[in-house]
Structure formats: C-alpha cells, structure tokens
Amino acid sequence: MAASLWLSGGGERLLRLLRAGRSALGAGLSLPARAGWRHLHGTRDLLGTPGIKIFMPALSPTMEEGNIVKWLKKEGDTVSVGDVLCEIETDKAVVAMESSDEGILAKILVEEGSKNVRLGSLIGLLVEEGQDWKQVEIPADAGAPSPVAPPAPAPAAPSVSAPPKLQHQPGKLQVRLSPAARNILETHGLDPSNVTPTGPRGIFTKEDALKLLQEKQKGKPSELKPVVSPAPAAVPSPSPATAMPSYPRPAIPAVSTPGQPAALGTFTEIPASNIRRVIAKRLTESKTTIPHAYAAADCAIDAVLKLRKELAKDDIKVSVNDFIIKATAVTLKQMPDVNVTWDGEACRRLQSIDISIAVATDRGLITPIIKDAAAKGIQEIAASAKALAKKARDGKLLPEEYQGGSFSISNLGMFGISGFTAVINPPQACILAVGRARPELRIVEDEEGNEKLEQHQLMTVTLSSDGRVVDDELASKFLETLKANIENPMRLALN
Template sequence: MAKQLTMPQLSPSMAEGRLVTWRKKEGEPIEEGEVVAEVETDKAVMDLEAFESGVLRKILVQEGERAAVNAPIAIVGSADESIESLLPGAAAPPAAAQPAPSAPASSPPEKTASVPSGATSREESGRIRASPLAKKIAREGALSLSSLSGSGPGGRILQRDVLQALSSRPVAAPAPPRGATPEETRLLPLSMMREQIGARLLASKTSIPHYYLEIEIDAAPLIALRSELNDALAALPSDEKLSINDFLLKATAEAARRVPEVNVSWEGKAIRQYGAVHLALAVAVPDGLITPVIRDAQDKSLRQLAREGKELAARARERKLKPEEYSGGTLTLSNLGMYGIESFAAIINPPQALILAVGALTKKPVVAENDLIVVGHRVRLVASCDHRIVDGSIGARFLQEIRGLLERPLALLL
C-alpha cells in the first residue's frame, strides 16, 4: 500500500528541514533502512533513511526546498498502484457524521485550550495584549504587534510568537550605494543554521540578564608544561600534540566540578543543578556556529579531552554530528584566541547559565614579584553569567579555580 514519506525530526530543535540531495530518483526501488536523501537541519546535514521498502513513486519536495517536520516529501509504494489520493490537493475522504458531544470528555490540559476559536491579541477596546518581554523584543526588532496573533491565554502575544515572526520575516535588500551597479549587491538566503542562531541568540540576549567577569592568567607555567609534554609525545608512535585549548577544556571542567553552582540552568520556579559537566565547545563552521558536547568532561583526562574535542570539532566542520553530540551541554567554552582576539564577551547558550570566552595568548610587560618589569605571557578569560542563578561571588570563585589550575598546571595531570 502506498504511503507518504514525511520529513522526520532529525534534531531536538528542528521545526523544518531542507532537502539537499535526493539519492534516489522517481521509479527506483528502495529498501527499508536505505538512505534516500540528505536533509539539512538547523545543526547538520543528515541522512534520511526509508522506513519501509517499495518504489519511490513521486518526489513532492525538490532539492533545495524546505518542508516542515511531519510534512509529506515523497510517496513510496508498489510500481503499479494508484497514488492519486496521496498527491497534494487530493480531496480527503468524507468523514462520517457524528453527533456533537454534549460536554467535553475530559478537562482541557492547559488554560490556553479553553480560549475561544478565533481569539486575537486585541481586547474589545482595541489595545494589543502582549507580555512585556514580547513588547520589548518586538520594539527592538521593529516589528508591529498588530500583525500577530498570540498563542497565550485569551490570545495574548508571548515571547515565542514574536521570535517566530522575526525569524520568518523576509529581509528587505538594502539600497545599493550611490554609483554601485546591481551586480555589486546580493541578497543571500539564510541557512537553517543561521536562522536558528538568530532566534536563539535574540532570545538569550533579551531574556537572560547577562553580566561579565574578566580575569587575566599568567600563562608562562602552562606554556612550559605544554612544551615538555609535547616533547614526550613526540617520542611516541603517534602525531598527538596538546594545544593550549586542551588545557583550557580540562581546567574548565575541573573548575565546574569544584564550583557546581555554575553548572546549572534556570527552570522558572526551580534551579536544575547537573551532576555531570557536559562541556560544550564552540566551533565555527562555514555558515554559523555549533557547539559539540564532551560528555562527563569532569571524569576525563587531559589527553582524553584533547582527542575527543578534536574529533568532535572535525565532524562539526563537516556537518556530520549526530543530535546527541551537540545537545545537552551544561556550560560552554568559546575560544577566539587563534584569530588574535585578546578579549571578548560571549552570549550565553540557553538553557545554560555560563559561557567562558578565551582570548589570544599575548606577550606584554608585567610586574614580577621583585617589582621588576619583565616580559609576561598572558591570557584573558571572560565569563558571561546568568545573574538569575549565578551570583557574582559564584562566578568569581569559578574563575579563581581556573586561574589556580592554569597557573599551576601540574594539577591538571592528576
């Protein structure tokens, strides 16, 4: 029997997918579990497997087009059966008439279920009903609330309604500079990843009260230990080398274990404190940013973290990460030192409560213990914290632990 092949939810945050490539053509047989297409989600390009065997009778979504999760993208069936009833626009079979129930079978699960059909965000007086946060985000995004229908009680406009409208709003092309020809300007379409980044970061910056703590690390002991360890690794039959970032991963995981108050998330009327440090590592990819996660980082050695971090980063750049490899992080490390950025403040990745930004290793004059000015090797770290749950003293203790570990790095080998 012919069936529709629908767009599966290939990542936890996926709302729609874009067909990158069809591996099969119309009329070709397919086997259950066989890869029939490649789909771009908001995080990666993933294989789409057939759920049953048959013939690919009709492709409904072409390469480059998008489809919502659970929307039909193709029809699979036997070679000779009719598929007319499954094509878009086909008339649905008439439903059997049933008497209207005199009362609902059960009470509605949410208050919003009792809102009358057609409820809008306007009261009878004409005033637009919206939450304060929704109004703030709409104002910053130059979005008129009068064009929205709210999903809250009584049609009230909520934050999610505004964010959805902003992420789906077409972007007007700016006027070309005077004297420029049309060929000098381009309107670039947003990738699935870039859309998701825009929505999440807007929500983070407008709903999380960020504050920032900065500290400077004496990196000379770390540089000396790294050089000694890499000399020892060079004698082994492998090309393994340790980077400064590897030590930062280890120090961040250990500091979060020692100060568990930063390894938390805000849940409205409760604080969730995680029992393990799932350390996310920000990795730049051609069309955005992704944060693969090292699970149970607090229990892994320096070399284990180095290997896993490098493997995850390589797969992230190839857009080959699995959903479980980039979800569930409890705090994030972001390093722009390789680009020469000496100091920066990162935006928190919700629902996490802290992200640590790492700058470049620099040489600069510093005052030594004997009050002499000497050449020092320094690294600046900036912790962006959610002030709802990570107070200043907690964030300061976290950075103090990192400083102690990096300036006396032998402890990272224990």
C-alpha cells in the first residue's frame, strides 16, 4: 500500500503519516488498522491522481494552431498506443491524432468544435490502468483564461446622438474586445459583461457579439433601432475667402443582423478555416516573392482520346488528366532541369518525380501527391489520383500524402475553362494549367501534298515557371517536349 501511494504522488504526505504513527506507537498509543486505512485512503483522494498530459501536436510543418473537429474517445474509455483520440483540422486537412501512451482517458480539457487551439496547448489527460480516472488532478494552468485587464477610468459621457459607448461600470469586470466585436456592441448597445468570451486569451470575439445580438433580437425585437450618426462638433465659421467645400463623412457599413433583411451597405463576414487562411498566406507569398513567367501551347489530343476509347473496351478506365500526368512525368524525366525547387538561395534538382494534383474541396484547394509518377503506368496513376482526390474531399489525407511534391498540375477543363494561368506552389518551380478540349479545324497535307481541312481536338496547356530557375528557353523546350508526348501517347510506354 505504501509503495502504491508513493507512486501516486502522495509520497511525502505518506512519509509524514508513517513517522507520526511511529511516534504515536512509541508513546504507547495504538492506531486501529481500519481507521488508519481510511485515513490513508482519504489522503490519496485528497491529493488526486496525477495525469499524463495530452498536448495539441504539430501535424504539418506550417501548422500553428488547429481545430478539434471530433473526439473519438470519451472520458473513461481505455486507450492503447496507436488508438485515434480525436480528429484535428490543421492548415492542410483533417488529421487523426493517435495516442502515444496507453491508459484511460480521464479528462477532455478542450471540447470538440473548439477552434484556433494553439500548438502545445493542453487538451486532455490520461491516467494509468488501475488508477481512479474520476479523481485525476487537473493542472492549475489548464484552461485558465487570460488575466482580465485592470479596470480603466470611465471616459467622458458621450453625446446624446452618438452610438452608446462601452464604459466601465462599478462591480463589473472589463471585457477585452476585438475591434469587430466592439463595433457590433457599440452599434446595437449590447452589454458583454454577462457573456463568457470564447476567443483566445479571453477575448470577446465577433462571433460572441453576433450571438449576443441574436439572443437580444429573439427576446426584445422592438428594442433594436437604427443608430443615428454622431452630430459634428461646432466649429467657428471660416471666412468666405478661406471657406472650403464640406462633404458628408461616409457611414461605415454595419454588420448584417441574422434573421433580418439585409440593409443597404451591410455585409456578412464568413469565418475563414485554417486551410483557407494558409492558402491565402501562401498565395500572397507566391505572387509577391516569385517572378512568374508564362508560356502556353495547344496540344492535339485525338490520339489520347482514341487510345482511351480502346482501353475502355477492355474495362480499363482512365481519364485524359491521367495521360497528362503521365506525359508530364515523362517529360520531367527527359528534362530534369525543370524538376527543381528553390530554397531561397540555391536551386535543388530533385531525384524523384512527384506530381502534385490540385483538388478542390469544401475547405479550399489542396494538392495530394502522386509519388514517383514517371515509374507508374497510366492505370496505376488513374487509381492513385482517384483515391487521393476522394481522401482530399473527405479530409482524410495523411501529411505524407500532401507534403512535398516537385511539380504541380491544375486542370479546370472539366469546368469548361479553355485556358488559364495558375499560381506556383512554393518551393516548387512550375505548375501546369490545363484547359478543356475543344474542336478546331486545321489545314493539313495528305500523302500527295494536297492541303485539306481536318477537325482536331485541341487542348491549351499553360506553364507558370519560376524565372529564377526556369528561364524562357527552358520553359519553351519543356512545353515542346510535353506537346510531343501528349500527341504521341505511345511514346509514354517507352519510359
């Protein structure tokens, strides 16, 4: 019993109890065994069971915070090494978080649905098998809100016609407000002191303000009135010689009210997901730091369509995009100087040809990777592309399935787009934009040298390249070789 109490964290208390017991026995006193057991057992309950901490992990190289989508284990469940504890939305996808310890899930400190949980935040506690998980000791800093800012002196009373300002009232804690939340509260005269903030570090967010506004609307719809713009302060009239024309100050558009018709000039703000914020950051970085160069070519895909039809007779289903992936990979093998990345100071030629394919999802664009595409056949590429696209749309991609890549392909042909330019995905040096197939008439010569018109299916491909590592001449040669490989698909079997 003493050893188990020592291991449970009550060692020092136990030692003092044992010493006290020896002193009592030495003085001729006796301790009933059952009473002594109850005393020691109560000491253990008072101390609590120490837990194994579960922290928010880094599930991608660029991840800074994550959203807890769903807990797959509940408090009291037994957990083994490798069991999935919860699903976390990173800046790339929804990733399953596996346990690296075994025991019992004693406490969930961050509930599912929580957003913007910083890396390293404590999200749960495990205890070892045999310990009382209900008596787990909660760390003092777990879930503790940021300290509230000290009360500030009350500002001067506002003008009667001005919107009500949030002022400090005696007996109420001052709430830390985001700028958007402050605008909503002041516009509609709402009091945030009775609402628990949900933002990081105890900040009252815009979502909290909109929720408070919606609750007030449901309870007292008649109290919501339009806010009158503040009257301008009286100023001395200038002389006619120096008088300047005055213009009314434009009103700031108010946030739209849920459940109410949108007023003129209002807007609805859509919260950005982690993936959307990272996409915005990386696109901005790409367009501002990479010197994009563009080159386009029209490829005839009649031979590809004919071969695809022949394969379908043998129940081999492949798409035109699968042929483009294979042709691009073969071209990169033939021209390794294009299969490069830029690390900020030098060009790196990659040994493996890994093609990133752009897939549109509800959470934004993500680029799963077909590894070593040059060594794969058309049918294998088709199966890989289909499986990766489904996992991307379901949010089930593993980090190794979307991190890396040496060359990207974005195909908007299925949306009826004839041609477009794509943004390079750093640190890659190139991305190929693929348009739809379209019929066009071409003048061709027959075997006797006579000219005639023939209809061909043409497809425009546009290469966006990093001018620091792929110059115009190299980009032109790449497109020339790619065009030859697409128009003669039998050549793809030779590589």
